[in-house]
Amino acid sequence: MILRQLFPLLLSTPSSWCAADSNLQRPLRGASVISQPDTQSPVNAKTLHGRFLHITDLHPDRFYSFASSTDDDDACHWGEGSAGIFGAEKTDCDSPITLVNATFQWINDNLKGSIDFVVWTGDSARHDNDELIPRTEEQVVDLNSLLVEKFVEVFGKDDNINDTDPTNDFTIPIVPNFGNNDILPHNIFTKGPNRWTKTFAHVWRKFIPEEQTHAFERGGWFFVEVIPNQLAVFSLNTLYFFNSNVAVNGCADESEPGYEQFEWLRIQLQFLRQRDMKAILMGHVPPARTASKQSWDETCWQKYALWLQQYRDIVIGGLYGHMNIDHFMLQDREQIDMKILAGEMQRPKKPQKSEDFFIQSSAQYLTELRHAWSQLPGKVKAETIKAREASEGSKKVMGRKSKHGKFLDSIGGEWGERYSATLVGASIVPNYYPTMRVFEYNTTALHLPTSNGQTHQEQLSSAGFDQLKKHRKSGKSKKHGLGKPKPPSRSSPPGPAYSPQTLSLLSYTQYFANLTRINAAFVSPGKSPIPKFNYELEYDTRNDTIYGLSDLTVRSYIDLAARIGKYKPGQDLLSDAWEDVEDNPAMSKKKKHHKKRKAINKLWYTFVNRAYVGAKDDEELRDQFGFTED
Numbered sequence: 001m002i003l004r005q006l007f008p009l010l011l012s013t014p015s016s017w018c019a020a021d022s023n024l025q026r027p028l029r030g031a032s033v034i035s036q037p038d039t040q041s042p043v044n045a046k047t048l049h050g051r052f053l054h055i056t057d058l059h060p061d062r063f064y065s066f067a068s069s070t071d072d073d074d075a076c077h078w079g080e081g082s083a084g085i086f087g088a089e090k091t092d093c094d095s096p097i098t099l100v101n102a103t104f105q106w107i108n109d110n111l112k113g114s115i116d117f118v119v120w121t122g123d124s125a126r127h128d129n130d131e132l133i134p135r136t137e138e139q140v141v142d143l144n145s146l147l148v149e150k151f152v153e154v155f156g157k158d159d160n161i162n163d164t165d166p167t168n169d170f171t172i173p174i175v176p177n178f179g180n181n182d183i184l185p186h187n188i189f190t191k192g193p194n195r196w197t198k199t200f201a202h203v204w205r206k207f208i209p210e211e212q213t214h215a216f217e218r219g220g221w222f223f224v225e226v227i228p229n230q231l232a233v234f235s236l237n238t239l240y241f242f243n244s245n246v247a248v249n250g251c252a253d254e255s256e257p258g259y260e261q262f263e264w265l266r267i268q269l270q271f272l273r274q275r276d277m278k279a280i281l282m283g284h285v286p287p288a289r290t291a292s293k294q295s296w297d298e299t300c301w302q303k304y305a306l307w308l309q310q311y312r313d314i315v316i317g318g319l320y321g322h323m324n325i326d327h328f329m330l331q332d333r334e335q336i337d338m339k340i341l342a343g344e345m346q347r348p349k350k351p352q353k354s355e356d357f358f359i360q361s362s363a364q365y366l367t368e369l370r371h372a373w374s375q376l377p378g379k380v381k382a383e384t385i386k387a388r389e390a391s392e393g394s395k396k397v398m399g400r401k402s403k404h405g406k407f408l409d410s411i412g413g414e415w416g417e418r419y420s421a422t423l424v425g426a427s428i429v430p431n432y433y434p435t436m437r438v439f440e441y442n443t444t445a446l447h448l449p450t451s452n453g454q455t456h457q458e459q460l461s462s463a464g465f466d467q468l469k470k471h472r473k474s475g476k477s478k479k480h481g482l483g484k485p486k487p488p489s490r491s492s493p494p495g496p497a498y499s500p501q502t503l504s505l506l507s508y509t510q511y512f513a514n515l516t517r518i519n520a521a522f523v524s525p526g527k528s529p530i531p532k533f534n535y536e537l538e539y540d541t542r543n544d545t546i547y548g549l550s551d552l553t554v555r556s557y558i559d560l561a562a563r564i565g566k567y568k569p570g571q572d573l574l575s576d577a578w579e580d581v582e583d584n585p586a587m588s589k590k591k592k593h594h595k596k597r598k599a600i601n602k603l604w605y606t607f608v609n610r611a612y613v614g615a616k617d618d619e620e621l622r623d624q625f626g627f628t629e630d
Contacts, residue, residue: 050443053111054119055436056321057427060143061094061126063133075130084519086533087430090615094126095429102533103428104150112154117172117226121321122179122284128186137184144182144203169206173226175233176204179284189239190247191257192219219257230446231278231503238283241300250297262303266485269311278496278503279315286320286424290368302341305331308420310485313495316503318422325362325611326426330419330561363624366608373565377410415498416555432615435512442504498554505552507542511535512613538614546606564607
């Protein structure tokens with residue numbers, strides 16, 4: 001107890017940041033365990049692999065101690081308990097440095113040389129979950145710098161000695177993002193420029209294009225042309241949209257940084273349209289919007305939904321983290337309210353409860369998503385894939401629209417353009433099991449430049465600022481002015497988010513590390529070797545018969561959401577989910593409706609099981625998802 005009382009006095013300098021068994025947590029650099037094979041292809045080479053990595057929420061913790069207590073008050077820093085050598089799975093503890101090192105070693109051994117870029121969606125510092133070791137600004141910056149060094153170790157260039165350009169240090173582009181725990185106090189991000197935008201402009205100087213530095217220092221947003229002149233990844237500062245950030249007030253008022261960020265995004269996407277480029281949007285906090293969970297201010301959600309709708313010919317999709325669960329969400333253009341966008345209607349008040357996403361609240365949130373998906377239009381959604389290929393021919397039959405024609409109208413046409421999709425990745429920090437995702441995208445007719453030719457990125461960035469300045473000085477806009485984005489021209493074909501084409505997302509592979517099994521092989525330092533660490537396949541949408549995703553277009557996600565949502569309120573959502581219909585001799589052919597219900601329950605079970613990265617057993621899932629309310 002005396003040690004616990006004195007410990008905070010020992011933390012005045014970084015040199016005191018130590019933990020038990022520090023020899024197991026030292027970084028890879030200097031240990032000569034990461035190699036740089038000659039097969040590594042630089043970003044300006046001729047070959048594209050058609051794959052990229054999405055990694056999120058690492059939450060490294062230098063104070064994590066092996067075999068410490070996982071109780072909330074101890075946070076894997078104190079006492080004796082079950083904290084494993086690579087992390088305390090299924091707890092609220094943060095990631096030990098051993099997990100960070102092992103993760104990057106696995107990326108080095110298994111992904112390096114086969115991906116084209118990295119999307120890194122934030123939360124790269126530990127939580128402020130130990131009152132005896134309160135976080136400091138110095139620690140937050142140190143942990144983010146640690147992860148920068150990890151990326152350097154894996155993707156850094158060997159022949160970069162005399163290159164003075166810090167953004168030319170990597171073999172592939174890496175796009176970072178602010179998480180709500182990458183600042184102090186957490187969640188609170190004031191209007192820029194501020195100390196955090198200036199600090200991270202230095203920490204991330206290797207990732208942010210020089211011509212984007214001004215935009216980043218102003219508000220923490222920027223973009224990178226990950227495939228020059230063809231594909232840009234936009235790193236959005238979602239903390240300006242975040243309901244828990246009390247330093248800002250939404251996106252309707254021109255004085256708010258959220259408003260300015262959307263104006264900047266509108267201008268940049270318009271330029272991309274002129275250049276026939278495409279974009280991926282990424283951020284930390286996703287636009288969750290259900291009865292129990294609304295992560296963004298409503299005016300920001302409204303603008304996001306409108307921007308996705310108006311730039312549906314450009315935006316391929318949105319990638320986010322923060323919530324630690326693997327899932328997706330749909331934005332519906334029918335829910336866009338221009339009065340809220342223009343600030344003419346009072347928006348809902350921000351929730352007063354904590355933003356923490358506890359296990360039980362996540363169960364309620366997922367159930368609410370399912371209920372919303374049960375309301376998807378048409379009630380003929382079971383026809384989706386088959387009806388696309390059916391021989392109904394024209395939408396009109398004998399002067400009347402067919403059921404399939406009405407269904408298509410209800411989802412915004414053949415490509416489902418009423419909706420847009422947002423994909424949320426689960427975390428490295430082992431609240432469940434550590435996990436990461438590798439996307440595959442269509443590279444047909446794509447090529448990288450054969451030389452270091454200059455792109456239009458600098459011109460694009462400066463032009464955007466010129467337009468923003470003119471907008472501010474014009475004085476023509478109202479208090480809640482709205483620069484409404486222009487839609488695609490009527491002659492434009494559907495974009496890659498809707499119609500399979502070049503740059504469309506084709507599939508993803510989900511990897512996870514089973515810490516329960518890995519940690520069990522380690523007894524104690526000096527008495528047993530460190531067990532082999534490995535990320536293994538959880539599922540691959542290319543051959544996943546349960547999700548049945550032929551690709552990752554919005555139409556495919558509408559179909560998946562509709563199938564997940566097909567249930568009757570009040571029914572046991574997981575009854576018989578583990579029982580194969582074919583193995584039940586009591587199942588007769590006459591009970592076709594019962595067989596269908598069992599298949600639907602199996603899909604719902606799979607969805608929630610994957611949300612938690614397979615870390616929950618059947619009993620836990622039954623307890624949390626067994627029933628729903630009308």
